[in-house]
Amino acid sequence: MKSVFGNKKSIAVFVLPAFIVYAIFCLFPIGYNIYMSFFDTNLMEKSTFVGLNNYIQLAKDATFIKSLKNNILMVIGSLIAHMPLAMFFANAIFKKIKGAAFFQTVFFLPSVICGVAVGLTWTFIYNGNYGLLNAFLGAIGLENLQQVWLSNKNLALFCIIIVVMWQFVGYHMIIQLAAMRNIDSSYYEAASIDGATGWQQFVNITLPMIKPILKIDAVLIITGSLKYFDLIAVMTGGGPNHATEVMSTYMYYQGFNILKYGYSSAIGVVLLLLCAGSVVLSNKVFKTDDTQM
Amino acid sequence: MKKKRALALLLTTVMGLGLLTGCGGSGSSSESADSKDAEEGKTLSMMCIGTTADAYMEGYQSIIDSFNENNEFGVTVDAEFVSNSDYKTKLTTLMASDSEPDIIFTWELGYLQTFVDGGKIVDLTPYLEEDTAWKDSFNDGMLDQLTYDGKVYGIPTQECVGTMYYNKAIFEENGVAVPTTYEEYRQVCDTLVANGVTPVALASTPDDAWLVSQYIQQLANGIGGYEYFESLKDGTGKWNDDTMVQAAKLFQEEVEAGYYEDGFTGVSGTEAEALFQSGQTAMYYNGSWETSNLDNSEYCEVSEDVSCFTMPAVDAENAYISMGSVDSSYAVSTNCKNVDAAVGLLKYWTNAENASMLLYDYGRMPSTKVELDQSKLSSLCIDVIARFEEQKSLTPWFDRVDTNIGNEFNNCGVSISNGEDPQGIYDGLQEYAQSQS
Incomplete structure (x- = not known):
């Protein structure tokens, strides 16, 4: 065995198939996308090289800036729900509260449902005429709060963020729970002998021990909410009048609706840079001493 | 150790999934089926x-x-x-x-x-x-x-021509006649509202934004006439012109007065049409292509009662300038x-x-x-054909004139039906249109 894996060539043979697939479906499209972002093209007529013009236009494009802001709100919302809240749930289940296994399944369930189905379900919940939310508000005597939720430009985005929070809280809970279960129980035994309270144990043992996982989780959360697409496409299509547009839906709109593929590629590049930036950032924030593990 | 391995497996799966979903942006479709036949x-x-x-x-x-x-x-x-x-x-x-x-x-x-x-x-x-x-x-x-x-x-x-479909039975029950001027149209709607009948079915979800905007465009036709349409088409006119703003304000007045069903901003096109088809509203504005869905008892419960009229112009001198193409x-x-x-x-x-x-x-x-x-024509078809014949000129939909700006014009309609200030909305559209030229 040792001789097989010691040989660089045989390693290459094993890695190659996966790498080829990765190159075709990821690396090449990314490269081509960057190349296209310097052109003004609808992919039919001759394309014209415009240099950085697409990026200059983006900086002036009010709708793009709006979508960037919306993305930032999405990131903030997701971070709140998927870090502290998910950690709270994970810790509760980790501490084996009554019905832990049941709650674990219930919380995780929404994240296995396909985004389109979740979007449609919540569209019905938010519906102005027969929606569950309005019916609930009516039942508790808050008729004056009833409205067409997804058509209100000030509320629509928050309505969507709540769904994103709900959908993925269980997913991140499971990741963090797995990390917690990986901690050696002797630490806790020693801590309780020393008389540490539950909170002290959490802050001094659990948190530092799951930090490396939190780093990966933060990257997943931030990149996930930067490139979020399906739920918004289903629930509002970026409307009303671009109020819930995020970068990915605006990219789609510019490309497939009005055929400005070069411009749309430039949005894609900005998205890529932001995702890459978020990886660097979370590495900085969750700087860990690897010897701890 | 076992737990560690399980964790590693979990994280790999998670990242693998992230990889798959992350690269979903650039899809391309190919049609391989029947390619041989197509070749020949x-x-x-x-x-x-x-x-x-x-x-x-x-x-x-x-x-x-x-x-x-x-x-x-x-x-x-x-x-x-x-x-x-x-x-x-x-x-x-x-x-x-x-x-x-x-x-x-x-x-x-x-x-x-x-x-x-x-x-x-x-x-x-x-x-x-x-x-x-x-x-x-x-x-x-x-x-x-x-x-x-x-x-x-x-x-x-x-x-096709944009027409106002109406339910003859509802008009009769409420003692109103087909309006010939915009004032009369408002009176008809007011009477219906007073009698507890929803006058018009309308949709205003983002996907169906054009339904609102075509109506605003129709009102603008009645204010600015064909010249205004022409000027927008050739780029000399302005989207934030008084004509468009006034049209949007009239529409908002109609919304305020309760001419459209409750919560219409969240109603989709098919849902709105169903309201009219099931006799829950007295009128429905759309292109003559809807005739096939309103003339057929399988699709429309009130098909016997449907007729149509040309939306009266706000300014009588611009009468019979309708949406159409x-x-x-x-x-x-x-x-x-x-x-x-x-x-x-x-x-x-x-x-x-x-x-x-x-x-x-x-x-x-x-x-x-x-x-x-004539014997083979349904009564609704006869009415629709009469609508074609009385038009002086037809103005195509803006999203057909220019997909990009027309789309934005449609999107603006959604903001208007949500009660935003028309001047501000159309100022933005004008700015956008200029940035695109």
């Missing part, structure tokens, strides 16, 4: 607009079926029906990846122009010149909307291996027999001269 030009693919909620789909399919059974080219046409809201993105995706169907549904003016400029559409002028009887069968001016640089690139199979046009793509057969299908589609079948059975208004047999 024996199978022609076609993409039309229609869903099972559209009565006419059956009529379209029957034309295609009978063409397939017996045609001199020995080809089979394979048609796919796509919903209106999905059609545009579907076609542009196919076009961009060079895998568009042989025969495509298209809108006129700016919409088709993009594809014509991109060299994706076959010039049909030679076929029309060759068969002048076919060319002359079209109503005057029908082909102009699909003519670029003097060449015809698309064949319209219908024409050619409709259900088809173009042949340069990918098509058998253009003769594709043109053959379009000729067959627009021949007198099929055009009258579509008119009598499905209320589709033909773009060609058809000798009318």
Whole structure:
């Protein structure tokens, strides 16, 4: 065995198939996308090289800036729900509260449902005429709060963020729970002998021990909410009048609706840079001493 | 150790999933099925607009079926029906990846122009010149909307006009008559509201934004006349002109007065139409293409009572300037291996027999001269034809004139129906339009 894996060539043979697939479906499209972002093209007529013009236009494009802001709100919302809240749930289940296994399944369930189905379900919940939310508000005597939720430009985005929070809280809970279960129980035994309270144990043992996982989780959360697409496409299509547009839906709109593929590629590049930036950032924030593990 | 391995496995799976979903951006579709037949030009693919909620789909399919059974080219046409809201993105995706169907549904003016400029559409002028009887069968001016640089690139199979459908029974019960001026129209609506009847069904979800905007455009026609439309079309007019702002304000007044169903901003196009079809509203504004869905008792419970009138102009001197254009046009793509057969299908589609079948059975208004047999026409069809005849001029939808700015104009409609200040909204649109030129 040792001789097989010691040989660089045989390693290459094993890695190659996966790498080829990765190159075709990821690396090449990314490269081509960057190349296209310097052109003004609808992919039919001759394309014209415009240099950085697409990026200059983006900086002036009010709708793009709006979508960037919306993305930032999405990131903030997701971070709140998927870090502290998910950690709270994970810790509760980790501490084996009554019905832990049941709650674990219930919380995780929404994240296995396909985004389109979740979007449609919540569209019905938010519906102005027969929606569950309005019916609930009516039942508790808050008729004056009833409205067409997804058509209100000030509320629509928050309505969507709540769904994103709900959908993925269980997913991140499971990741963090797995990390917690990986901690050696002797630490806790020693801590309780020393008389540490539950909170002290959490802050001094659990948190530092799951930090490396939190780093990966933060990257997943931030990149996930930067490139979020399906739920918004289903629930509002970026409307009303671009109020819930995020970068990915605006990219789609510019490309497939009005055929400005070069411009749309430039949005894609900005998205890529932001995702890459978020990886660097979370590495900085969750700087860990690897010897701890 | 075991736990560690389980954790590693979990994280790998998670990252693997992230990788898969992360690269979903650049999809391309390829059509490999029947590629051999298509190569030989024996199978022609076609993409039309229609869903099972559209009565006419059956009529379209029957034309295609009978063409397939017996045609001199020995080809089979394979048609796919796509919903209106999905059609545009579907076609542009196919076009961009060079895998568009042989025969495509298209809108006129700016919409088709993009594809014509991109060299994706076959010039049909030679076929029309060759068969002048076919060319002359079209109503005057029908082909102009699909003519670029003097060449015809698309064949319209219908024409359309925006009309206000109304329910005769509801009008009678409430003692109101068809309005002839805008003031009268408001009085009719006010009476209906006072009697507890919702006057008009309207949709305003982002996907159906055009339904609001076409009505605002209709009101603007009545204020600024055809000249205003022309000026916007050629770029000399302004979107934030008083005309447009006033039209939007009138619309907001109507919303305030309760002319539209509760929560219409969250109602989709099909839902709004269903309200009228089930007799829950007295009126419904849309293009004459809806005739087929309102004239058919299978689709419309109140089909016996439906009639229509031309929306009265705000300013009487601009009366009978309505939304309208050619409709259900088809173009042949340069990918098509058998253009003769594709043109053959379009000729067959627009021949007198099929055009009258579509008119009598499905209320589709033909773009060609058809000798009318009054006895076969439904009363609604007779009314709709009368609406065509009384128009002075027709203004096409802005999203057909220019897809990009027209789309934004439609989006603005959603903001207007949500009560935002029209001046601010149209200032933004004007700015956008200028940035695009």
